[in-house]
Amino acid sequence: MLKTVVGSYPAFPQEPSSVSSKIADLFGSYDRYKPALELAVHDQIKAGIDLISDGQVRGDMIEAFAGKIPGMTVEGNISKIVGKIKPLPHSLGASDLKLTINTAKKISNEFDKSELLIKGKFNENFKGVKGIVTGPTTLVLSCRIEGFYDKDKKDDAIIDLAWALKKEVEYLEEAGAAVIQIDEPFLSTGVADINTAKKAVEIVTKDINVPVSMHVCGGIGSVFNDLLGFKVDIVDCEFAGLPENIHALESSNLRGKKIGFGCIDTKKEEVETTEDVSDLIKMGIDLIGEENMIIDPDCGMRMLSRETAFAKLKTMTEAVEWLS
Numbered sequence: 001m002l003k004t005v006v007g008s009y010p011a012f013p014q015e016p017s018s019v020s021s022k023i024a025d026l027f028g029s030y031d032r033y034k035p036a037l038e039l040a041v042h043d044q045i046k047a048g049i050d051l052i053s054d055g056q057v058r059g060d061m062i063e064a065f066a067g068k069i070p071g072m073t074v075e076g077n078i079s080k081i082v083g084k085i086k087p088l089p090h091s092l093g094a095s096d097l098k099l100t101i102n103t104a105k106k107i108s109n110e111f112d113k114s115e116l117l118i119k120g121k122f123n124e125n126f127k128g129v130k131g132i133v134t135g136p137t138t139l140v141l142s143c144r145i146e147g148f149y150d151k152d153k154k155d156d157a158i159i160d161l162a163w164a165l166k167k168e169v170e171y172l173e174e175a176g177a178a179v180i181q182i183d184e185p186f187l188s189t190g191v192a193d194i195n196t197a198k199k200a201v202e203i204v205t206k207d208i209n210v211p212v213s214m215h216v217c218g219g220i221g222s223v224f225n226d227l228l229g230f231k232v233d234i235v236d237c238e239f240a241g242l243p244e245n246i247h248a249l250e251s252s253n254l255r256g257k258k259i260g261f262g263c264i265d266t267k268k269e270e271v272e273t274t275e276d277v278s279d280l281i282k283m284g285i286d287l288i289g290e291e292n293m294i295i296d297p298d299c300g301m302r303m304l305s306r307e308t309a310f311a312k313l314k315t316m317t318e319a320v321e322w323l324s
Contacts, residue, residue, distance in 0.1 A: 001281075001295050001320050002050050002124050004260070006215055006236065007132045007181065008300030009040035009055035010309050033057050037096060041103045043310050045111075048317030050127055051179060054093070054100040056300065061134045061183060062142045068092055069164055072143065081140070082147040085160040091171030093131060100129050101176050116178050116211065122258065122294070128179070130213070131172030135184035136161040136204065137197040142186070155196045162200035169204055180205070181213045181236070187227065188218030194226045202231045213260060217299045224248035228255050236260025238298030240280060241267050249287040259288060262298035263319070264312045269304060271311045277319035285323075295320050 013032040016025040024030035040055025058064055067074040071085035104111040110127040117123065140158045149157040169180050182201060186192045205212045213234035216227055220237050221244065227235050239245050239262050249259070263280045264272060284293055295316060301309040 001290055001293055001323075002122060002126060003048060003317055003320055004051035004130065004179075004294055004296045005044060005049055005053050005313070006260075006262070006266075006296055006298070006300050007053045007056045007130075007183070008061070008302035009043065009053070009057065010302060010304060010306040011036045011055065011057035012039060012306070013057070034099065037099060038103050039306075041100055042107060043306070044313065045104060045107050047310055047313035048321075049313060050124075051116075051130055051294075052100070052104060052128075053130055053132060054096045056132065056302070058096070061300075062139060065092065065134050065139055065165075066143055069161070071148065071160075072139075079139075079143040081143045081145045081149060081157055084148045085157060085164055087164040087167040091175070092168055093133075094171045094175035097129060097131050097172055097175045097177055104129060122211075126178070129177060130179040130181050131169070131175070131177030132181045132183065133165050133168055133172070133204070135182045135186075135197070135214070136165055136200040137192050138184050138186040141192060155193065158196055158200050159203065162203040166204045166206065169208060173208055173210055177210060179211050179213055179234075180208060181215055182232070183215045185215070185217045187216045188220050188223060190222070194223065198226075198230050205231055213294075215260065215299075217262075218242070220245050221248050224252060228252065228257055232257070234258045234260050234294060236262070236294075236296065238262035239284065240272070240277075241265040241298045243280075246283055246287070249284065252288075254288060254292055258292055258294050259284070260296050261293045262296055264297035264316050266297050266299045266301050266304065266312070269308050271308060272315055274315050274318045274322060277315055278322050281319060281323060290323075 014035045016022045036057040044052040066072040066079035071083040211233040214232040215236040
């Protein structure tokens with residue numbers, strides 16, 4: 001079974017310390033987040049992850065987009081929509097994705113020669129990097145609307161944001177993303193319009209040639225069948241922190257989708273045992289078959305300590321190896 005991460009990893013941006021880095025900082029060319037990204041990549045590969053991320057080390061999943069996309073802004077800790085949302089003329093994440101790919105290749109040559117899809121099926125021996133965007137519905141519903149859009153009718157903002165994110169996704173695919181992940185945690189809350197969200201995701205993914213995953217954390221019992229109707233290849237949910245989510249798999253028609261099977265609780269510092277993780281994965285296998293599962297943590301790991309995050313990833317990969 002392919003092993004991946006949802007995205008974020010504990011970040012440790014570094015201030016310049018050497019003479020060369022201080023000179024670079026003086027001229028505005030020193031990147032405090034590059035060492036954090038490289039550390040996240042190193043840890044993921046060392047832990048045995050196949051499909052890695054850049055660690056999303058540059059900040060919050062909302063502010064990272066709201067602070068840069070035209071028509072949006074961040075003031076204090078509040079993300080806002082202040083005008084008509086438009087695509088950026090450049091990518092937010094392509095440079096980090098390229099750096100991740102190059103860093104991974106230096107650590108392991110396996111990241112330089114494998115293909116994710118073989119005759120339409122996922123290659124379990126694949127090694128690669130996913131590109132991640134926060135979904136349009138989650139972004140809009142996380143923002144305060146102060147301009148251009150009707151506060152009570154957010155559909156127009158969601159659709160405009162979908163077109164803006166589509167451009168970002170195109171940049172990420174061109175930069176070498178093996179999978180595109182769209183984070184839409186708001187789809188499990190009951191406040192999102194599922195039909196609008198579905199239309200928006202279809203816009204974001206239109207003409208994308210790599211597989212697309214949609215991550216939805218939270219309780220998915222009432223919306224799981226709706227999620228399976230989205231135009232994505234993988235529906236990723238949490239099953240460790242919310243074990244009741246497993247019941248959503250019992251009578252569902254997967255419609256050809258793979259399930260991202262969250263089996264590590266990212267809300268707790270306590271590291272699971274390999275036995276507990278393998279037992280949970282076995283439950284998923286019994287319900288939908290291991291050929292339909294991609295293994296990952298419940299959610300991002302930013303709030304954990306580095307030691308705990310690494311230990312959890314290592315436990316997860318060992319559990320998969322036990323079952324192989």
